[in-house]
Amino acid sequence: MLSSEFLGHNEYGHPQFNNVRTEAGEAVYQLKYKQDWEQVAQLASGVIEHIVPKFGKIGLVVPVPASKQRARQPVYEVAKAVAKHLKVESFEGIVNKLPTDEPTVSLKDLSTKDEKVAALEGRFELKDAITNEGCWNALVIDDLYDSGASLEAVCAMLGSYRKIGKIYVATLTWK
Template identity: 45%
Template sequence: MRVNVKALKGRFDRGYALDKHSLLSTPRGHDAFGHLQWNTRRSEVGEALYQFKYRSQQHHVVPLAQAVQSHILPLLPDFRLIVPMPASTLRTRQPVVALAHALATLACKPVCRLLSKSVGKYPLKDLSRRADKDAALAGLLKLHRLVAGPGGWNILLLDDLYDSGASLDAATDVLRTYEKIHEIYVATLTWR
């Protein structure tokens, strides 16, 4: 899978995304319900993520996990846990959780769901300003203290898309309150 790895900025210690999600979108007209439709050209990673997340094509999960393993994990210091970012939309099968388990198998690291998210008043994708996203995220993430034994663990926080960084920063802030976590690294499949 072709990638174009980008370093991410945020309150986490280090982070990377595999590739840009959409390369070009042009309007193609309205559908029967009056909704504007788009012709979108995505990166290879972006298309695989789109097919996996929105078209339920499960065969994309392993190649995406392999791309994270091959192109992002070598850029990060050692970590002990993979923490999937909690979903904003409830689905029967959560894509980031499935990706986390596929990566865990490849990297021989456990998955630990240290975070959960309450449903917010406004979907983040409907908000354009970072300040509005930060306000919408306030109090939505809950920490689950599931790590047994001594602390000082480095973790990998895994997500599918990096946009403004508001969600990952909010998750980082919550995770930093856990005395058993030391460094927080981030891997996302795409950036907007």
């Protein structure tokens, strides 16, 4: 977010803002909250053009598990588009976020990294989803970088998997 100006409250009492986002930030917003699926190509293109060339050979793509359940997951769609361009597989289910019986607070409602790390502790599982032998460099893709807590948890899981070599990370935007 480049800037946010409070405009007042609407007729329902909800605060209204004039938000100015980066180009990538606006594309992520349109994709996640307005279901504008045409943004997938633009975001994937940005990753391919500006981020992927900085890394070594990528053998597979892993999207960070979504924190909110949706019929169609935005970051999974971007990961699939990047993987298709790279001619590699996108592994959506290799790291999963486990459900919990206890009420949980959204990570975006927690203010410190320590709180987020604590909230994520024990919430991810690793699936042995790579069926062929070898050691693959993984590109982990997340939609938003805030504290890095989710990315660190996912990368720690992947780092413990014998079929994963190097781990590269790309985020679409930041908070």
